[in-house]
């Protein structure tokens with residue numbers, strides 16, 4: 402998958418097919434304006450305002466305490482980009498954008514929309530980060546006072562479909578009884594596994610902010626007796642032991658290569674003999690293999706947010722093998738790779 406221009410009219414499609422347009426140079430120039438318009442609208446709460454109401458420029462400017470001229474230009478631009486529609490001088494969220502916000506993937510779309518301005522703020526420092534290699538991990542230095550709440554809404558929003566797919570993908574010889582969910586976030590994966598396996602008890606390792614959100618989710622799912630947290634930095638907490646199954650979903654990318662190896666070794670020690678470890682992260686290729694758009698995109702995002710990266714899947718495989726895991730099997734769900742193996 403690549404990002405690029407998509408023609409709507411036949412004449413536009415034909416023009417793009419000629420290849421005359423220097424698309425790779427023009428695309429970032431155009432998308433900078435589009436993405437900044439979108440981020441500004443989100444920061445000013447324009448989308449939630451125009452999702453429920455059809456309003457004039459004057460009314461939007463008044464409600465958002467903004468300048469009327471600036472607001473007019475922004476609303477017109479968002480209309481040109483397809484996010485808004487204008488009728489009789491009033492603006493509202495377009496039918497096309499409403500489809501994203503109300504469709505099957507609406508939780509994912511809304512989660513991304515909420516967290517996007519926080520991500521943009523971190524990207525302001527990318528030059529410095531690349532030059533120095535130093536990045537403050539947003540888990541420990543929050544971007545804004547609301548960024549944790551935005552991040553947790555994002556995590557809940559984006560995990561719905563992948564959670565279902567992962568639970569289907571992982572097969573056990575016998576139903577598991579004790580699961581360790583390392584960096585389990587707001588409990589989505591533990592809840593899904595506990596729903597499938599009636600006698601499963603899950604322990605989640607995570608920071609206090611994720612644990613607080615997860616405890617509310619566990620209560621909603623009526624699984625309070627079966628899922629609990631060991632709260633704190635998992636480099637400092639006691640993980641317990643004798644687990645049948647350990648899940649490391651979307652967490653190795655939060656760590657440096659050295660930290661990943663420490664966590665994998667510690668996971669090995671925490672499992673019972675024969676226990677299963679499952680890693681789940683964006684599939685990043687080994688040296689000299691083709692780097693797909695999502696792999697490069699995710700890695701730069703994680704570097705910008707935490708100073709880390711998407712670790713190449715063959716390297717994770719080596720870390721697992723070095724720690725003593727055997728029978729390593731790789732599976733794929735969309736752009737993510739799972740490595741499933743045994744102690």
Ligand SMILES: C[S@@+](CC[C@H](N)C(=O)[O-])C[C@H]1O[C@@H](n2cnc3c(N)ncnc32)[C@H](O)[C@@H]1O
Pocket residue numbers: 540556560583584585586587590606607608611633634635636649650651652655
């Ligand atoms: C990207 S989320 C993954 C959540 C979930 N496993 C998933 O697949 O959606 C990363 C999680 O790691 C947690 N985390 C990051 N560093 C941590 C640390 N040092 N100790 C404990 N939790 C940590 C964050 O709080 C967050 O909930």
